[in-house]
Amino acid sequence: RKEVEQDPGPFNVPEGATVAFNCTYSNSASQSFFWYRQDCRKEPKLLMSVYSSGNEDGRFTAQLNRASQYISLLIRDSKLSDSATYLCVVNTPGTSYGKLTFGQGTILTVHP
Amino acid sequence: GAGVSQSPSNKVTEKGKDVELRCDPISGHTALYWYRQSLGQGLEFLIYFQGNSAPDKSGLPSDRFSAERTGGSVSTLTIQRTQQEDSAVYLCASSLSGFAYEQYFGPGTRLTVT
Numbered sequence: 001r002k003e004v005e006q007d008p009g010p011f012n013v014p015e016g017a018t019v020a021f022n023c024t025y026s027n028s029a030s031q032s033f034f035w036y037r038q039d040c041r042k043e044p045k046l047l048m049s050v051y052s053s054g055n056e057d058g059r060f061t062a063q064l065n066r067a068s069q070y071i072s073l074l075i076r077d078s079k080l081s082d083s084a085t086y087l088c089v090v091n092t093p094g095t096s097y098g099k100l101t102f103g104q105g106t107i108l109t110v111h112p
Numbered sequence: 113g114a115g116v117s118q119s120p121s122n123k124v125t126e127k128g129k130d131v132e133l134r135c136d137p138i139s140g141h142t143a144l145y146w147y148r149q150s151l152g153q154g155l156e157f158l159i160y161f162q163g164n165s166a167p168d169k170s171g172l173p174s175d176r177f178s179a180e181r182t183g184g185s186v187s188t189l190t191i192q193r194t195q196q197e198d199s200a201v202y203l204c205a206s207s208l209s210g211f212a213y214e215q216y217f218g219p220g221t222r223l224t225v226t
Contacts, residue, residue: 004154032213043203043217044155087154097143097162097210104154 001026003101006088010107017078021106023071023088032091032098033064035073038105039084047073047086078110114138116218118204124224125194133189133221135204143207145215146179146189150200158202161187162210194225 006023013019025033033050048055050062050071061074071088088103117136125131137144146158157171161181172178176194181187191198201222205215 008152034213043219045217046214049213091213095168097160097168098207098213098215099157099160099168100213100215101157102147102155104152 002103003027003092004088004090004103006086006103006106008104008106010109012109012111013078015078015080015110015112017110018074018076019078019108020075021073021086021088021108023073023103025069025071025088025090025101027090027093028066028069029093030069030090031093033062033071034089034100035060035062035071036087036089036102037084038087044087044102075108078108080110080112083108083110116204116206116216118202118218118221120221121219122222122224124226127196127225128193130190130192131194131223133191133202133204133223135187135189135218137185137187137204137206138216141206141208141216142184143210143212144181144187145205145207146187147203147205148173148200149203149220155203158189160210191223194223196225199223199225 035047036044037047038044054063059076063072085105087105092099142163144161147155160168176192179189201220203220205217
């Protein structure tokens with residue numbers, strides 16, 4: 001089983017749609033969770049951290065379910081500029097530093 | 113301020129040749145990471161440097177891969193006797209410290225082995 005699994009998509013949605021991505025992680029000892037965004041042929045950039053109580057940043061909402069080892073990202077009112085690959089990222093337990101494990105990413109295309 | 117820079121941006125090499133990839137982290141960032149991203153794949157951790165401490169080399173796929181970080185700043189990833197399966201984008205990232213989870217990535221070096 002992969003340490004971090006995501007539905008690779010692609011998700012093709014019209015502008016204004018709401019879209020949700022899911023991610024599962026295998027190590028129950030993981031404590032820190034993130035969503036990174038990667039535009040086509042660009043480097044990944046931190047989109048948002050995921051907190052236990054869930055958190056929102058504008059049109060983006062992240063949720064964590066520790067019992068199910070499940071993370072989600074909800075994007076409301078999709079924009080063309082949201083088209084990118086969304087990477088689910090989890091800290092790697094058992095290391096003495098902030099080692100991260102990246103999922104393979106979910107591709108989102110928002111069309112007019 | 114200046115972000116993470118990497119050079120070259122693209123490298124085409126023949127199978128069997130050695131290549132060197134360079135990473136210049138954000139000034140003041142003590143932690144430096146190398147990753148590899150193959151087409152359609154997630155980021156594969158290669159190596160981690162923290163200041164002048166011994167690196168975590170656990171992700172290096174074979175002994176053809178090595179990396180160094182001189183003076184706690186610039187890092188070089190060397191691949192000897194390149195193989196076609198080494199073709200990928202090599203990404204470098206830095207963070208404020210080894211405990212800081214936000215990693216800032218460079219634009220990557222796209223390596224093609226022919």
